[in-house]
Amino acid sequence: MGTEATILHADLDAFYAAVEQRDDPALRGRPVIVGGGVVLAASYEARACGVRTAMGGWQARRLCPRAIVVPPRMSAYTAASRAVFDVFRRTTPLVEGVSVDEAFLDVAGLRRIAGPAPGIAARLRRDVRDQVGLPITVGVARTKFLAKVASGVGKPDGLLVVPPDGELGFLHPLPVHRLWGVGPVTAARLGERGIRTFGHVARLGEAALVSLVGPAAGRHLHALAHNYDPRPVRPGRRRSSMGAQSALGRRRRSPAEVDAVLAGLVERVARRMRAAARQGRTVSLRMRFDDFSRASRAHTLPRPTAHTATLVRAARGLLAASADLVAARGLTLVGVTVSNLADDRFVQLALPLEGDGGRELDAAVDAVRDRFGAAAVRRATLTGKGRDLGEAMPMLPD
DNA sequence: TCTGGGGTCCTAGGACCC
């Protein structure tokens, strides 16, 4: 890393809620909650009443009776995210996306044509506001870590520059939970030793930190405490897993119902994988139970695939192997994740094409849905009219 | 705080190989 502050961390403010306020003038300046059962996002007006992300909708409404609750519009958020990332990439090619609403930008190479980073950051904020209509906060610093912390401190709708000679003065008074990777468990463990600020962490030796929070987190914290963060901005990082999950509620579900949900989840994931031209080898089943305990089971296939029927078979096998667990504890959530992802183009073709005969069917179903919507083709079991609910994939040659 | 949906990374143990 250089000796100048050239890394930007750009972070949209209350993203989903801000999109809603942008698209409906009646919501501007008012507390807005996105989501029904659970708060997916809250505008700053709603946060002022104490509403937080992931809070139960019921509690949020009690804290903020004036709030307007709107259902999420995922496609609008995806479109807004794309537009914002277009602005990022017009600023610099070195953009590393962190999530839909957040990215690092490296502008070190732009000095001669665009000037110092703080000016670039100010123009970026203006461009996002003018071209996409959303408020965004930008942190500017010498390292990713400092830039990320700076944007967090600068929120909302702010610009915060950490000059290289002011880094420790900026960091040391901050509470430990501001640090990336320090959640409730780690913060509590540090708190037991009286370590509450970053300055306290900086006074600890590496061995002491490792013994407190483990080798990886300990070394990481120690490095950050001594202001050592060599991680470069990496453009073009790809997802390493894709998944989908669904909460089932506390009502007991029949095995046929669970099977239909599971198959639907796999279908969703497989379709996304094919759209992204990726294939995966490891299928994981995620479960949550009545008592909120969790379990996961995984199976690794001999070859990567994005073939729905193959993935469904694997997921079903995992669920069948967990039947005792499900019967004893009551399933309240199922999820499926495919990992070990490889790029389609680099996947070795299976020569005998064993068990892969459904490829064309998958492509045909994807094409119908692309053109007519996801509901255009549905699994018979999901219509509730299937006579034999146990046979969850009547449309696939399985 | 009675809790959604999408992810990343780390740890630890076992299998297996050299």
Next chain:
DNA sequence: TCTGGGGTCCTAGGACCC
């Protein structure tokens, strides 16, 4: 027959992030 150390892959659980 008993033994070392190292490496890789897989599985399960957990902390953490937005």
